[in-house]
Amino acid sequence: MSAITPDNLKDAVVRALTSIAPEINPAMIQPGVSFREQLDLDSVDFLNFVLALHDALDVDIPEADYPKLTSLDSAVAYLAAASRSS
Amino acid sequence: MPSLGADMEAGTLVEWLKHPGDVIKRGDIIAIVDTQKGAIEIEVFEDGLIEHVIVQPGQQVPVGTVLARIRGEREPVVSVVPETRAPLPTPAAVVARAPAVAIAAQPPGPARPEPRRRLRVSPIARKVAADLSVDLAQVHGTGPQGAITRGDVERAAAALKAAAPAAVAAVPPPAPAPAARAAAMRTAIAAAMARAKREIPHYYLSTTIDMHAALEWLRAENERRPMPERLLAIVLLIKAVGLALRVVPELNGHWVDGAFRPGAGMHVGCAISLRGGGLVAPAIHDVDRKDLGTLMREMRDLVNRARAGSLKSSELSDPTITVTNLGEQGVEATFGIIYPPQVALVGFGTVRERPWAVHGRVEPRRLMTATLSADHRASDGHRGGLLLAAIDRLLQTPEQL
Numbered sequence: 001m002s003a004i005t006p007d008n009l010k011d012a013v014v015r016a017l018t019s020i021a022p023e024i025n026p027a028m029i030q031p032g033v034s035f036r037e038q039l040d041l042d043s044v045d046f047l048n049f050v051l052a053l054h055d056a057l058d059v060d061i062p063e064a065d066y067p068k069l070t071s072l073d074s075a076v077a078y079l080a081a082a083s084r085s086s
Numbered sequence: 087m088p089s090l091g092a093d094m095e096a097g098t099l100v101e102w103l104k105h106p107g108d109v110i111k112r113g114d115i116i117a118i119v120d121t122q123k124g125a126i127e128i129e130v131f132e133d134g135l136i137e138h139v140i141v142q143p144g145q146q147v148p149v150g151t152v153l154a155r156i157r158g159e160r161e162p163v164v165s166v167v168p169e170t171r172a173p174l175p176t177p178a179a180v181v182a183r184a185p186a187v188a189i190a191a192q193p194p195g196p197a198r199p200e201p202r203r204r205l206r207v208s209p210i211a212r213k214v215a216a217d218l219s220v221d222l223a224q225v226h227g228t229g230p231q232g233a234i235t236r237g238d239v240e241r242a243a244a245a246l247k248a249a250a251p252a253a254v255a256a257v258p259p260p261a262p263a264p265a266a267r268a269a270a271m272r273t274a275i276a277a278a279m280a281r282a283k284r285e286i287p288h289y290y291l292s293t294t295i296d297m298h299a300a301l302e303w304l305r306a307e308n309e310r311r312p313m314p315e316r317l318l319a320i321v322l323l324i325k326a327v328g329l330a331l332r333v334v335p336e337l338n339g340h341w342v343d344g345a346f347r348p349g350a351g352m353h354v355g356c357a358i359s360l361r362g363g364g365l366v367a368p369a370i371h372d373v374d375r376k377d378l379g380t381l382m383r384e385m386r387d388l389v390n391r392a393r394a395g396s397l398k399s400s401e402l403s404d405p406t407i408t409v410t411n412l413g414e415q416g417v418e419a420t421f422g423i424i425y426p427p428q429v430a431l432v433g434f435g436t437v438r439e440r441p442w443a444v445h446g447r448v449e450p451r452r453l454m455t456a457t458l459s460a461d462h463r464a465s466d467g468h469r470g471g472l473l474l475a476a477i478d479r480l481l482q483t484p485e486q487l
Binding site for chain 2: 021023040042043044047048050051054060061062063064
């Protein structure tokens, strides 16, 4: 896998989001606001989102950490930490 | 044209996936039909051979219209068409076996290559067909043993002429704009819900369920499951409903012609909200007989396909009860409207931590309100109460679900 930078992690998160909800305009995502608040996501959507990250980045995310993936900023921070420790 | 729910009046044939001469097996997808619920894959319920298709791509026809003629596996071969055939028992029947009445003229445009079949055509019909430029392969015969008569050809010619101004009909119409589809779906939901409130004497029950055991079990279970196999709580709820229906089977089925008809299985319709508005409630089949992992996969697949607009006909026509879960929006309790002709709907609210008395002590517990809307013609409140009690009991021993 190529070098992981915050930018390509952000791209990966946005790609995962738009793959489950194609109507999302990436430019409109507020990075500090929870996805559920600004995007109409339910639990199946969120599960699909987490699995899309799992597939794209080859990371294993414990369910207990799912709450850390609920906004763009927190998801990028979590994934950056996870990729450093692996 | 199968009825894909009480709210559907018509559908547009988009594409035939099987063609005359093709051998088909029960469960095969033979066509795509566009409805206000998206493009639906039409399955067939018997083995046989497609004799001919009657409705052409681009045509919108009312529910109940014969789409194609299928010859059953053990029926005579070649061009003999049995005189009468019994209609299929289910209202959702895809391909009616009654003699076809519609005459379909090939819309103008590139001809679809079709396997040759033997035709019975009277000589005068053959001549008239040649005079009027009618393709005999596209004419449905109403004469003895399915023979094509002069009248059949003339009607086909008239239909062809009527279709001609609409030259665009040669290609399947583009999918309706999302706004148009949303409006059509709104109209359909309005019709079904108005019918439910007009015809169904609802009664409503509610109970509070302690979700501690179920959620603790789920947490531990998900810790040991690999990511793609983890479960959502809703799957436990759906399974509990399926099993509880064994206790109160009169809540599982349909009210048709003044009588209750038990469902053929525990086919739980899952209310799924669509992006941009609207709602569908396709079935997960035989919920009581599937393990949680299977139910999770099927539910995820169902939600994804419902939102992509690609459900199967059996998923829309089969539900024997509906489950709705509005808890994710923080709703505490939902008293739903039954989707006719079903006779019950189970609603789940949000899970919230509250003070609750356990073994004589007040403790914070995660609680959920479960409700039942049921048709009083088919069941009484006492029996409805048993269903909610059974769901509660099942959720206290989640490892057995």
